[in-house]
Amino acid sequence: MEVSVSGFHDHQRRLTDAAPDPDQILRTELHSIHAASRRTYGWPRLVKALRASNHAVGHKRVARLMAEEGCTARRKVRSSSGQPRAIKPILLPITCLIVGFPWTATCPPGWTTLPTCPPAKAGSIWPL
Template identity: 35%
Template sequence: MCRVLDVSPSGYYAWRNRTPSVRSATDAALTERIEAIHQGTGETYGAPRIHAALRDESWCVGRKRIARLMSSAGLQGITRRKGTFTTERDKGRRSEPDLVERDFTADAPNELYVFDTSYIPTWGGFLYLAVVLDVLSRRIVGWSMATHLKSQLVVDALDMALCQRQPEGVIHHSDQGCQLRFKELSRRWRASVDGLGR
Protein backbone atom coordinates (compact mmCIF):
# COMPACT_ATOMS: atom_id res chain seq x y z
CA MET A 1 0.00 0.00 0.00
CA CYS A 2 2.84 2.39 0.85
CA ARG A 3 4.48 1.67 -2.51
CA VAL A 4 1.24 2.35 -4.43
CA LEU A 5 0.57 5.57 -2.50
CA ASP A 6 4.23 6.58 -2.69
CA VAL A 7 4.64 7.11 1.07
CA SER A 8 7.24 5.70 3.43
CA PRO A 9 6.21 3.01 5.95
CA SER A 10 7.49 5.17 8.82
CA GLY A 11 5.42 8.10 7.55
CA TYR A 12 2.33 5.92 7.38
CA TYR A 13 2.75 4.62 10.94
CA ALA A 14 3.45 8.15 12.21
CA TRP A 15 0.20 9.34 10.57
CA ARG A 16 -1.79 6.38 11.95
CA ASN A 17 -0.54 6.87 15.51
CA ARG A 18 -0.73 10.66 15.49
CA THR A 19 -3.37 12.23 17.74
CA PRO A 20 -5.94 14.43 15.99
CA SER A 21 -4.96 18.08 15.57
CA VAL A 22 -6.62 20.80 17.64
CA ARG A 23 -8.45 21.96 14.52
CA SER A 24 -9.80 18.45 13.80
CA ALA A 25 -10.90 17.99 17.39
CA THR A 26 -12.62 21.39 17.39
CA ASP A 27 -14.32 20.59 14.06
CA ALA A 28 -15.63 17.31 15.50
CA ALA A 29 -17.02 19.03 18.62
CA LEU A 30 -18.46 21.85 16.54
CA THR A 31 -20.09 19.42 14.10
CA GLU A 32 -21.68 17.61 17.02
CA ARG A 33 -23.11 20.88 18.37
CA ILE A 34 -24.29 21.96 14.90
CA GLU A 35 -26.11 18.63 14.47
CA ALA A 36 -27.80 19.10 17.86
CA ILE A 37 -28.98 22.63 16.99
CA HIS A 38 -30.12 21.47 13.56
CA GLN A 39 -32.12 18.59 15.05
CA GLY A 40 -33.55 20.86 17.77
CA THR A 41 -34.98 23.26 15.19
CA GLY A 42 -36.69 20.56 13.17
CA GLU A 43 -33.86 20.62 10.62
CA THR A 44 -34.87 24.09 9.45
CA TYR A 45 -31.83 26.19 10.41
CA GLY A 46 -29.20 26.93 7.80
CA ALA A 47 -25.66 28.21 8.31
CA PRO A 48 -26.59 31.87 9.11
CA ARG A 49 -29.05 30.97 11.86
CA ILE A 50 -26.85 28.23 13.32
CA HIS A 51 -23.99 30.76 13.32
CA ALA A 52 -26.16 33.16 15.32
CA ALA A 53 -27.14 30.39 17.76
CA LEU A 54 -23.51 29.38 18.30
CA ARG A 55 -22.50 32.99 18.77
CA ASP A 56 -25.15 33.26 21.51
CA GLU A 57 -23.48 30.24 23.12
CA SER A 58 -20.10 32.08 22.99
CA TRP A 59 -18.61 29.98 20.19
CA CYS A 60 -16.09 32.04 18.22
CA VAL A 61 -16.44 30.59 14.75
CA GLY A 62 -17.03 31.97 11.26
CA ARG A 63 -20.15 31.37 9.19
CA LYS A 64 -18.16 29.89 6.28
CA ARG A 65 -16.66 27.28 8.57
CA ILE A 66 -20.15 26.37 9.79
CA ALA A 67 -21.35 26.11 6.20
CA ARG A 68 -18.39 23.82 5.37
CA LEU A 69 -19.03 21.57 8.37
CA MET A 70 -22.75 21.42 7.61
CA SER A 71 -22.01 20.45 4.03
CA SER A 72 -19.58 17.72 5.17
CA ALA A 73 -22.21 16.38 7.58
CA GLY A 74 -24.94 16.50 4.91
CA LEU A 75 -26.99 19.11 6.80
CA GLN A 76 -29.08 21.71 5.04
CA GLY A 77 -31.57 24.35 6.15
CA ILE A 78 -35.04 24.81 4.74
CA THR A 79 -36.03 28.00 3.00
CA ARG A 80 -39.59 29.11 3.51
CA ARG A 81 -39.61 31.82 0.86
CA LYS A 82 -42.07 31.01 -1.87
CA GLY A 83 -40.82 31.37 -5.38
CA THR A 84 -42.66 33.28 -8.05
CA PHE A 85 -42.93 32.86 -11.78
CA THR A 86 -42.88 35.64 -14.33
CA THR A 87 -43.62 33.41 -17.32
CA GLU A 88 -46.67 31.25 -17.74
CA ARG A 89 -47.52 29.62 -21.02
CA ASP A 90 -51.04 30.10 -22.21
CA LYS A 91 -51.73 26.63 -23.59
CA GLY A 92 -54.88 27.74 -25.36
CA ARG A 93 -53.14 30.47 -27.37
CA ARG A 94 -51.49 29.94 -30.73
CA SER A 95 -47.73 30.58 -30.68
CA GLU A 96 -46.61 33.78 -32.34
CA PRO A 97 -43.99 33.43 -35.10
CA ASP A 98 -40.34 33.90 -34.14
CA LEU A 99 -39.39 36.78 -36.44
CA VAL A 100 -35.75 36.83 -35.33
CA GLU A 101 -35.25 33.04 -35.55
CA ARG A 102 -33.13 33.12 -32.36
CA ASP A 103 -30.66 35.59 -33.94
CA PHE A 104 -30.40 38.35 -31.35
CA THR A 105 -28.25 40.76 -33.31
CA ALA A 106 -29.10 44.09 -34.90
CA ASP A 107 -27.37 46.32 -37.44
CA ALA A 108 -28.97 49.57 -36.32
CA PRO A 109 -30.62 51.05 -33.24
CA ASN A 110 -34.39 50.59 -32.87
CA GLU A 111 -34.29 47.54 -35.13
CA LEU A 112 -34.85 44.83 -32.50
CA TYR A 113 -36.15 45.17 -28.95
CA VAL A 114 -36.22 42.32 -26.47
CA PHE A 115 -38.45 42.25 -23.43
CA ASP A 116 -38.49 40.42 -20.13
CA THR A 117 -40.01 40.60 -16.67
CA SER A 118 -38.40 39.88 -13.36
CA TYR A 119 -39.36 40.19 -9.72
CA ILE A 120 -37.76 41.80 -6.69
CA PRO A 121 -38.63 40.36 -3.26
CA THR A 122 -39.31 43.06 -0.64
CA TRP A 123 -40.63 43.06 2.91
CA GLY A 124 -44.04 44.09 1.57
CA GLY A 125 -44.19 41.39 -1.13
CA PHE A 126 -42.95 41.11 -4.69
CA LEU A 127 -42.36 44.04 -7.04
CA TYR A 128 -42.44 43.13 -10.72
CA LEU A 129 -40.10 44.82 -13.17
CA ALA A 130 -40.60 44.89 -16.94
CA VAL A 131 -37.79 46.08 -19.21
CA VAL A 132 -37.42 46.68 -22.94
CA LEU A 133 -33.85 46.47 -24.25
CA ASP A 134 -32.44 47.71 -27.55
CA VAL A 135 -30.38 44.77 -28.83
CA LEU A 136 -27.76 46.89 -30.64
CA SER A 137 -26.79 49.17 -27.75
CA ARG A 138 -27.88 46.83 -24.93
CA ARG A 139 -29.51 49.85 -23.33
CA ILE A 140 -32.82 49.75 -21.52
CA VAL A 141 -35.16 51.94 -23.54
CA GLY A 142 -38.31 51.31 -21.50
CA TRP A 143 -39.21 49.95 -18.11
CA SER A 144 -42.02 49.83 -15.60
CA MET A 145 -42.52 48.49 -12.10
CA ALA A 146 -45.70 47.40 -10.30
CA THR A 147 -47.01 45.12 -7.59
CA HIS A 148 -48.87 43.02 -10.17
CA LEU A 149 -47.97 40.98 -13.23
CA LYS A 150 -50.68 42.16 -15.62
CA SER A 151 -50.73 43.46 -19.16
CA GLN A 152 -50.50 47.07 -18.00
CA LEU A 153 -47.00 46.44 -16.64
CA VAL A 154 -45.84 45.44 -20.13
CA VAL A 155 -47.79 48.20 -21.87
CA ASP A 156 -46.19 50.85 -19.65
CA ALA A 157 -42.69 49.58 -20.46
CA LEU A 158 -43.47 49.53 -24.20
CA ASP A 159 -45.04 53.00 -24.01
CA MET A 160 -41.87 54.36 -22.41
CA ALA A 161 -39.73 52.80 -25.17
CA LEU A 162 -42.03 54.27 -27.81
CA CYS A 163 -41.99 57.75 -26.29
CA GLN A 164 -38.22 57.82 -25.82
CA ARG A 165 -37.15 56.29 -29.13
CA GLN A 166 -40.15 56.65 -31.51
CA PRO A 167 -38.98 53.63 -33.55
CA GLU A 168 -40.06 52.75 -37.09
CA GLY A 169 -40.49 49.09 -38.03
CA VAL A 170 -38.99 47.71 -34.83
CA ILE A 171 -39.30 43.98 -34.07
CA HIS A 172 -40.28 43.33 -30.47
CA HIS A 173 -39.29 39.89 -29.13
CA SER A 174 -40.32 38.38 -25.80
CA ASP A 175 -41.17 35.07 -24.18
CA GLN A 176 -44.68 33.67 -24.53
CA GLY A 177 -46.01 34.46 -21.08
CA CYS A 178 -49.78 34.59 -20.99
CA GLN A 179 -49.58 37.86 -19.06
CA LEU A 180 -48.30 39.56 -22.20
CA ARG A 181 -51.61 39.20 -24.08
CA PHE A 182 -49.93 39.84 -27.43
CA LYS A 183 -53.08 40.77 -29.32
CA GLU A 184 -53.87 43.58 -26.92
CA LEU A 185 -50.27 44.79 -26.86
CA SER A 186 -49.89 44.66 -30.62
CA ARG A 187 -53.11 46.63 -31.04
CA ARG A 188 -52.01 49.30 -28.57
CA TRP A 189 -48.50 49.44 -30.01
CA ARG A 190 -49.79 49.95 -33.56
CA ALA A 191 -52.32 52.53 -32.39
CA SER A 192 -49.57 54.48 -30.63
CA VAL A 193 -47.31 54.35 -33.68
CA ASP A 194 -50.15 55.40 -35.98
CA GLY A 195 -50.96 58.25 -33.61
CA LEU A 196 -47.43 59.57 -34.09
CA GLY A 197 -47.83 59.34 -37.87
CA ARG A 198 -45.31 56.53 -38.21
Protein backbone atom coordinates (compact mmCIF):
# COMPACT_ATOMS: atom_id res chain seq x y z
CA MET A 1 0.00 0.00 0.00
CA GLU A 2 1.48 3.28 -1.05
CA VAL A 3 1.12 6.26 1.26
CA SER A 4 2.79 9.60 0.87
CA VAL A 5 5.32 10.63 3.47
CA SER A 6 3.34 13.74 4.43
CA GLY A 7 0.16 11.68 4.74
CA PHE A 8 1.92 9.17 7.02
CA HIS A 9 3.29 11.92 9.27
CA ASP A 10 -0.06 13.70 9.31
CA HIS A 11 -1.71 10.47 10.43
CA GLN A 12 0.89 9.95 13.17
CA ARG A 13 0.42 13.52 14.41
CA ARG A 14 -3.35 13.09 14.55
CA LEU A 15 -3.00 9.98 16.69
CA THR A 16 -0.75 11.69 19.23
CA ASP A 17 -2.62 15.01 19.26
CA ALA A 18 -6.05 13.45 19.45
CA ALA A 19 -8.39 15.53 21.57
CA PRO A 20 -10.12 13.77 24.48
CA ASP A 21 -13.65 12.62 23.90
CA PRO A 22 -15.98 15.56 24.69
CA ASP A 23 -18.51 13.17 26.20
CA GLN A 24 -15.87 11.87 28.60
CA ILE A 25 -15.19 15.37 29.89
CA LEU A 26 -18.92 15.91 30.33
CA ARG A 27 -19.29 12.56 32.11
CA THR A 28 -16.70 13.51 34.74
CA GLU A 29 -18.33 16.93 35.24
CA LEU A 30 -21.74 15.28 35.37
CA HIS A 31 -20.62 12.86 38.09
CA SER A 32 -18.97 15.57 40.17
CA ILE A 33 -21.99 17.91 40.02
CA HIS A 34 -24.40 15.05 40.65
CA ALA A 35 -22.40 13.86 43.68
CA ALA A 36 -22.09 17.42 45.03
CA SER A 37 -25.88 17.75 44.93
CA ARG A 38 -26.23 14.57 47.03
CA ARG A 39 -27.72 12.86 43.96
CA THR A 40 -30.77 15.14 43.97
CA TYR A 41 -30.22 16.98 40.68
CA GLY A 42 -32.07 15.78 37.60
CA TRP A 43 -31.26 16.75 34.03
CA PRO A 44 -32.80 20.28 34.17
CA ARG A 45 -30.57 21.40 37.03
CA LEU A 46 -27.56 19.57 35.61
CA VAL A 47 -28.01 21.37 32.29
CA LYS A 48 -27.99 24.72 34.12
CA ALA A 49 -24.94 23.75 36.17
CA LEU A 50 -23.02 22.52 33.12
CA ARG A 51 -23.88 25.66 31.17
CA ALA A 52 -22.66 27.73 34.12
CA SER A 53 -19.38 25.78 33.82
CA ASN A 54 -19.07 26.95 30.17
CA HIS A 55 -20.16 23.67 28.54
CA ALA A 56 -22.34 23.90 25.46
CA VAL A 57 -24.87 21.15 26.17
CA GLY A 58 -28.50 20.47 25.46
CA HIS A 59 -31.05 18.76 27.66
CA LYS A 60 -31.24 15.67 25.44
CA ARG A 61 -27.49 15.15 25.58
CA VAL A 62 -27.42 15.47 29.38
CA ALA A 63 -30.41 13.12 29.72
CA ARG A 64 -28.69 10.58 27.46
CA LEU A 65 -25.42 10.77 29.41
CA MET A 66 -27.29 10.44 32.71
CA ALA A 67 -29.09 7.34 31.43
CA GLU A 68 -25.84 5.82 30.17
CA GLU A 69 -24.06 6.50 33.45
CA GLY A 70 -26.99 5.42 35.63
CA CYS A 71 -27.31 8.80 37.35
CA THR A 72 -30.84 9.29 38.59
CA ALA A 73 -32.24 11.98 40.82
CA ARG A 74 -33.95 11.12 44.07
CA ARG A 75 -37.68 11.61 43.90
CA LYS A 76 -39.62 13.24 46.66
CA VAL A 77 -42.59 11.40 48.07
CA ARG A 78 -45.13 13.97 49.06
CA SER A 79 -48.30 13.61 51.03
CA SER A 80 -51.04 16.19 51.37
CA SER A 81 -50.65 16.66 55.13
CA GLY A 82 -46.96 16.06 55.39
CA GLN A 83 -47.61 12.96 57.48
CA PRO A 84 -48.10 9.42 56.20
CA ARG A 85 -51.72 8.43 56.12
CA ALA A 86 -52.70 6.13 58.97
CA ILE A 87 -55.15 3.37 58.19
CA LYS A 88 -57.40 2.63 61.11
CA PRO A 89 -59.19 -0.71 61.07
CA ILE A 90 -62.90 -0.70 61.84
CA LEU A 91 -63.85 -3.52 64.19
CA LEU A 92 -67.53 -4.25 64.63
CA PRO A 93 -68.71 -6.83 67.16
CA ILE A 94 -71.11 -8.78 64.96
CA THR A 95 -71.79 -12.36 66.06
CA CYS A 96 -73.56 -13.69 62.99
CA LEU A 97 -75.31 -12.37 59.88
CA ILE A 98 -77.29 -15.52 59.12
CA VAL A 99 -81.01 -14.86 58.83
CA GLY A 100 -82.92 -16.55 61.60
CA PHE A 101 -79.99 -16.57 64.00
CA PRO A 102 -80.85 -14.73 67.20
CA TRP A 103 -79.26 -11.28 67.08
CA THR A 104 -76.80 -10.70 69.90
CA ALA A 105 -74.33 -7.90 69.73
CA THR A 106 -72.65 -5.81 72.34
CA CYS A 107 -72.50 -2.20 71.32
CA PRO A 108 -69.61 -0.02 72.42
CA PRO A 109 -70.53 3.16 74.32
CA GLY A 110 -72.09 5.71 71.97
CA TRP A 111 -73.10 3.12 69.36
CA THR A 112 -76.52 1.71 68.62
CA THR A 113 -78.24 -0.38 65.98
CA LEU A 114 -79.92 1.26 63.03
CA PRO A 115 -83.56 2.18 63.66
CA THR A 116 -84.53 0.50 60.36
CA CYS A 117 -83.01 -2.80 61.50
CA PRO A 118 -84.73 -4.15 64.58
CA PRO A 119 -82.57 -6.17 66.98
CA ALA A 120 -84.38 -9.37 65.90
CA LYS A 121 -82.86 -9.14 62.38
CA ALA A 122 -79.27 -9.04 61.26
CA GLY A 123 -78.10 -5.48 60.80
CA SER A 124 -75.19 -3.14 61.04
CA ILE A 125 -73.97 -1.16 63.98
CA TRP A 126 -73.49 2.57 63.31
CA PRO A 127 -72.29 5.45 65.46
CA LEU A 128 -74.82 8.09 66.46
